[in-house]
Amino acid sequence: MAVYTQLSAEALAELIAHYDVGELVSAKGIAEGVSNSNWLIETYKEGGSSRFILTMYERRIDLADLPFFLGLLDHLSTSSAPVPRTIHDKEGAAWRNLDGKSVALIEFLPGISVDRPTPAQARNVGAVLAQMHAAAMDFPVRRANDLGADVSASVLAQCGSDALAKINPALPAAIDEAQRVAECWPHGLPRSIIHSDLFPDNVLMLGDEVSGLIDFYFACHDAMAYDLAVTHAAWSFADHGQDYRADIGQALIAGYESVRPLQPEEHAAMPVLAQGAAMRFISSRAQDWIETPADALVLKKDPMDFMRRFEFYRDGGSGIFT
Numbered sequence: 001m002a003v004y005t006q007l008s009a010e011a012l013a014e015l016i017a018h019y020d021v022g023e024l025v026s027a028k029g030i031a032e033g034v035s036n037s038n039w040l041i042e043t044y045k046e047g048g049s050s051r052f053i054l055t056m057y058e059r060r061i062d063l064a065d066l067p068f069f070l071g072l073l074d075h076l077s078t079s080s081a082p083v084p085r086t087i088h089d090k091e092g093a094a095w096r097n098l099d100g101k102s103v104a105l106i107e108f109l110p111g112i113s114v115d116r117p118t119p120a121q122a123r124n125v126g127a128v129l130a131q132m133h134a135a136a137m138d139f140p141v142r143r144a145n146d147l148g149a150d151v152s153a154s155v156l157a158q159c160g161s162d163a164l165a166k167i168n169p170a171l172p173a174a175i176d177e178a179q180r181v182a183e184c185w186p187h188g189l190p191r192s193i194i195h196s197d198l199f200p201d202n203v204l205m206l207g208d209e210v211s212g213l214i215d216f217y218f219a220c221h222d223a224m225a226y227d228l229a230v231t232h233a234a235w236s237f238a239d240h241g242q243d244y245r246a247d248i249g250q251a252l253i254a255g256y257e258s259v260r261p262l263q264p265e266e267h268a269a270m271p272v273l274a275q276g277a278a279m280r281f282i283s284s285r286a287q288d289w290i291e292t293p294a295d296a297l298v299l300k301k302d303p304m305d306f307m308r309r310f311e312f313y314r315d316g317g318s319g320i321f322t
């Protein structure tokens with residue numbers, strides 16, 4: 001579940017009154033998501049109703065980054081990429097404090113997240129990712145990637161072989177592999193603001209079309225081809241990383257390149273970028289697994305799903321990306 005904080009109807013109505021969106025009609029907690037509390041808000045104003053997402057920032061987000069995240073939504077929402085805008089309050093603020101926590105009201109976008117994408121959907125996701133990269137290029141605020149290849153390596157080293165082996169006997173090998181990936185990491189590739197977590201649950205779709213990119217809370221300034229590698233790792237596998245769906249991987253890259261063709265050095269870097277992308281999720285999942293109490297109500301994500309992807313990228317060599 002992802003409503004960590006209970007808010008009374010009165011508190012919600014009082015909050016919504018600070019925005020020029022009409023009267024609060026309903027507020028429903030949203031079960032999806034892990035990091036923050038989210039509500040679907042409906043308001044009524046001048047003969048029409050509107051929907052919004054209210055997010056309360058609960059964990060993992062450095063509040064000093066809120067101007068970056070919420071400003072980025074505003075910047076991208078004016079582009080051709082379907083990104084929700086931040087609703088500002090009557091004083092112009094992008095977020096407010098409620099019960100000692102920060103909250104933001106975000107435009108609601110229609111659509112559903114797909115579990116098993118088709119090639120047509122993957123192609124459109126690739127194209128929209130490239131549109132987002134192009135639109136973010138002139139966003140003036142910067143945020144460094146705090147989950148780069150070197151961080152994955154040190155997180156896994158800190159987890160240690162014993163704790164990793166308790167999750168799965170194949171996982172300790174990730175410690176040395178992550179170090180190797182960090183040592184051969186390509187620097188100097190073309191950059192923009194990247195999403196860096198564009199999993200299917202962060203993309204809303206209507207049929208084959210992408211209707212929304214959401215959850216930009218890992219966005220940062222880094223190599224655009226790395227974002228494509230993250231998206232490739234997140235979209236192109238089924239059965240917990242055991243089954244590579246070549247048609248999906250190819251469609252995703254073709255869609256991306258239909259908007260922004262990769263440069264030769266980006267093409268050449270894709271195998272190591274994909275291994276680094278897999279390591280990013282092995283390390284964060286392993287760390288969460290070890291730190292989450294056994295009786296916590298939070299769904300634990302299995303790092304092995306990405307260890308299998310990592311092995312596939314490592315053993316497949318450059319063949320997957322040609």
Ligand SMILES: Nc1ncnc2c1ncn2[C@@H]1O[C@H](COP(=O)(O)OP(=O)(O)OP(=O)(O)O)[C@@H](O)[C@H]1O
Pocket residue numbers: 002030032033034035036037038053084106107108109110201202212214215217
């Ligand atoms: N702008 C939006 N329009 C429509 N639905 C949205 C929007 N933003 C969020 N949602 C819905 O709320 C759910 C949770 O949002 P989100 O993924 O941002 O939560 P989170 O807790 O930050 O996620 P995560 O666990 O991936 O870090 C989404 O799965 C989606 O159903």
Ligand SMILES: N[C@@H](CCO)C(=O)O
Pocket residue numbers: 197199281284285301
């Ligand atoms: N999308 C990530 C969670 C955010 O880091 C995962 O599936 O592990």
